[in-house]
Amino acid sequence: MPPHRTRRRIPEATVARLPVYLQMLIEQADLGIDSISSEGLAELAGVNAAKVRKDLSYLGSYGTRGVGYEVDYLVYQIRRELGLDHDWPVVIVGAGNLGQALAGYGGFHERGFPVAGIVDIDPSKVDTVVGGARVRSLDDLPQIVASKGVSIGVIATPPSAAQAACDRLVKAGVTSILNFAPTILSVPIGVAVRKVDLAVELQILSYHEQRRANVQQSAQLHAVAVDRGRGASA
Amino acid sequence: MPPHRTRRRIPEATVARLPVYLQMLIEQADLGIDSISSEGLAELAGVNAAKVRKDLSYLGSYGTRGVGYEVDYLVYQIRRELGLDHDWPVVIVGAGNLGQALAGYGGFHERGFPVAGIVDIDPSKVDTVVGGARVRSLDDLPQIVASKGVSIGVIATPPSAAQAACDRLVKAGVTSILNFAPTILSVPIGVAVRKVDLAVELQILSYHEQRRANVQQSAQLHAVAVDRGRGASA
DNA sequence: GGCGCTTTGTGAAAACATGCACATGGGATC
DNA sequence: GATCCCATGTGCATGTTTTCACAAAGCGCC
Numbered sequence: 334m335p336p337h338r339t340r341r342r343i344p345e346a347t348v349a350r351l352p353v354y355l356q357m358l359i360e361q362a363d364l365g366i367d368s369i370s371s372e373g374l375a376e377l378a379g380v381n382a383a384k385v386r387k388d389l390s391y392l393g394s395y396g397t398r399g400v401g402y403e404v405d406y407l408v409y410q411i412r413r414e415l416g417l418d419h420d421w422p423v424v425i426v427g428a429g430n431l432g433q434a435l436a437g438y439g440g441f442h443e444r445g446f447p448v449a450g451i452v453d454i455d456p457s458k459v460d461t462v463v464g465g466a467r468v469r470s471l472d473d474l475p476q477i478v479a480s481k482g483v484s485i486g487v488i489a490t491p492p493s494a495a496q497a498a499c500d501r502l503v504k505a506g507v508t509s510i511l512n513f514a515p516t517i518l519s520v521p522i523g524v525a526v527r528k529v530d531l532a533v534e535l536q537i538l539s540y541h542e543q544r545r546a547n548v549q550q551s552a553q554l555h556a557v558a559v560d561r562g563r564g565a566s567a
Numbered sequence: 568m569p570p571h572r573t574r575r576r577i578p579e580a581t582v583a584r585l586p587v588y589l590q591m592l593i594e595q596a597d598l599g600i601d602s603i604s605s606e607g608l609a610e611l612a613g614v615n616a617a618k619v620r621k622d623l624s625y626l627g628s629y630g631t632r633g634v635g636y637e638v639d640y641l642v643y644q645i646r647r648e649l650g651l652d653h654d655w656p657v658v659i660v661g662a663g664n665l666g667q668a669l670a671g672y673g674g675f676h677e678r679g680f681p682v683a684g685i686v687d688i689d690p691s692k693v694d695t696v697v698g699g700a701r702v703r704s705l706d707d708l709p710q711i712v713a714s715k716g717v718s719i720g721v722i723a724t725p726p727s728a729a730q731a732a733c734d735r736l737v738k739a740g741v742t743s744i745l746n747f748a749p750t751i752l753s754v755p756i757g758v759a760v761r762k763v764d765l766a767v768e769l770q771i772l773s774y775h776e777q778r779r780a781n782v783q784q785s786a787q788l789h790a791v792a793v794d795r796g797r798g799a800s801a
Numbered sequence: 802g803g804c805g806c807t808t809t810g811t812g813a814a815a816a817c818a819t820g821c822a823c824a825t826g827g828g829a830t831c
Numbered sequence: 832g833a834t835c836c837c838a839t840g841t842g843c844a845t846g847t848t849t850t851c852a853c854a855a856a857g858c859g860c861c
Contacts, residue, residue, distance in 0.1 A: 343774075346848060352770040356749055370808065379751040382808095383850055390810055398809040398856045415770050416777025423769065430698075434668030435765070440749070444766040445773075464664075484776055485769065508779065509772040511765075515590055515674070517613040525775045527768050531669070531745075532678040534761050535657065535719065536586040536649050538743040539679075540577075541759045542718055543650025545742065580818060604838065616838095617820050624840055632826050633837045 343414070347388045353378050354385070355411045362404050370401035422449035424483045424507070426498040427490035428458045428468045431513055435489055437464025449481040454494070471501065478505040485509045492516045499526075577648070581622045587612050588619070589645045596638050604635035656683035658717045658741070660732040661724035662692045662702045665747055669723055671698025683715040688728070705735065712739040719743045726750045733760075 343351075357377040361369060371389070375382040389395065389402070392410050396402045412418050423446050425432050435441070436451045453459060454471045461468050469477065477483065486502035488495050488510060495514035502510060509525045512518055515533070518526055577585075591611040595603055605623070609616040623629065623636070626644050630636045646652050657680050659666050669675065670685045687693060688705040695702050703711065711717065720736035722729050722744060729748035736744060743759045746752055749767070752760050 344848070348771055348774050349767070351774075352764070352767040353751075355770075356767075357751075372808085377751065379753075381850075383852095384848090386808090386810065387849085394810070396809050397858085399807045399858055401808070414774070414777075416773045416780075417770065421769070421773050421776065430668050430671045434664045437664045438765070440766050441769070444770070446766065446769045485772055509776055511768055511772060517587075517591075517611065519613075523779075525772055527772060529763060529765070529768055530586070531672070531763070532674050532680065533583070533586040533590075534745055534763055535655070535675070535680045536589075536651065536678070537582055538719055538745060538759055538761060539650045539655050540582050540585075540648070542655065542743055543648075545757075546650075578818075605840095606838080615820070617822090618818090620838090620840060621819085628840070630839050631828080632839045633828060635838065 341391070343391045347391055348415075350378070350380065350384075350388055351411050351415055354388070355408065355415070355417075358404050358408045358411070362408060367404050368401050369404055369407075371396070373401070417445050420445050420447055421485055422447050422481050422483045423485045423487055423511075424449050424474065424477055424481075424502075425451040425487045425489055426453075426471070426474070426502065427488065427494070428453035428455075428461070428463060429489065429491070432487075432489035433463040435487060436466050446485070449483050450477040452477070471498075474501055475505040478502075478507060483507060485511065488512045488514055488518075490514055575625070577625045581625055582649075584612070584614065584618075584622055585645050585649055588622070589642065589649070589651075592638050592642045592645070596642060601638050602635050603638055603641075605630070608636070651679050654679050654681055655719050656681050656715045656717045657719045657721055657745075658683050658708065658711055658715075658736075659685040659721045659723055660687075660705070660708070660736065661722065661728070662687035662689075662695070662697060663723065663725070666721075666723035667697040669721060670700050680719070683717050684711040686711070705732075708735055709739040712736075712741060717741060719745065722746045722748055722752075724748055 354374060357374060358369070361377070371382045371385040375385045378385065389407070392414050395407060395410055423441065425435055425448060428436070428451050432451060432453070436448050441448060448464070448466055450469055450473070451463065451466050452469050452471045452474055456470070458468050459470050484507060486507040486509070488498050488502070490498045492514045495512065495516040496518060499510060499512070499518045499520060503520060503524055508523065510518065510520065510527070512526060512528045513530070515530045517528075520526055588608060591608060592603070595611070605616045605619040609619045612619065620630075623641070626648050629641060629644055657675065659669055659682060662670070662685050666685060666687070670682050675682060682698075682700055684703055684707075685697065685700050686703050686705045686708055690704070692702050693704050718741060720741040720743070722732050722736070724732045726748045729746065729750040730752060733744060733746070733752045733754060737754060737758055742757065744752065744754065744761070746760055746762045747764070749764045751762075754760055
């Protein structure tokens, strides 16, 4: 039996933090640091130390008590667990503003997600070149997916086209989708979807701004009430 | 006493879903639908009905038993709660690939976050025009923030410049930050930060792909073991 | 080789979020 | 104006995530 076959399931919240730890660890490695404590990593990642330890404990016991974690080894283990020991080519659907920026965004390639292709339904966009890649027809999707072994698709279309784009990705054999359109996609079970909605992020910030304003206002009202109480009757 | 002064705090998980409900409700309103049940909204938002009801109950009792929710009124209430009853101008720091795409991305303006300005530290980028806005110098930041009443900043710089960009935003008076750089920002308390890291999203998908592969492999191994068991000894 | 220092790894508690299930109450029909 | 129907609003149980606190364990120094 291999040492860690299926391995116990890692909580989703932890999975979402591992990439952050990874990023910080790589930074430290580049700085020549070769050992780090949960405390140190916690500080870099903006979380608390107990959380770091519990998160890392899901991967196995890779720390040394009294010392900390060896940076390189931890990088290796997190990479392995996240499936980052090889590249995952991605295909982008939609060559509008956002699709073009994503295609040209070096961060993808740099972090193990080379852009295998970018496609658009609009014939006038096809064959234009964005971010070093030639835009291809949506009809070429199956061919791109098959020939490059793509399993992750990125949707950067307008909302109205997102579900259709999704369907074509799934039909072409993609099993994970990153959706930038403000649309809830329906997919067969077994296909993973993550949604990133830039406006939603801003709206959440707006809530906190709003709240701050309300609280201040209410504190002022309260202060007034207190003053009144002091000066006069009850 | 006003009817809903500070109002009980809304759970963060709910705050993150309200924008999605809002989006769906606006879509329904545009379609001429004027009433919707928790069940219907749940389906559109991709969550379950009890959750919708509980989430909406934090806003108050705005539904009608036996009937559902009036779409327009709910839109109004969610907008008010999220602070979306007025626009929130944003300033973008960094006019690279991503910054340009964001500046040109209609979704921001459309959903209440007009781009009040985009700035860059690189003199060669200053005065170029992207997405209808002229890039201005980083030094103009305080002036832009003050004159346009900006309270939300978007960081679209390379990671190495992100903390400096953040500091300047805070100093200029911005109190909420949306950070696209893969960096943990440190900010004074009272400033809200949200981070969106595109590569992290892909890495989370990668984990699930990886896992799928492992499970399949392990199922195969298991099948082999069973076959062996069948064919021979134990 | 033992002692003390340090930091991990992890049970157990607390906080938070989800989902069920049903009492409650509004609207429609007669 | 009484009755039925239906979907909301919510108490409660369940599941997940965070945090605490401490025993276990490696390292270096004497």
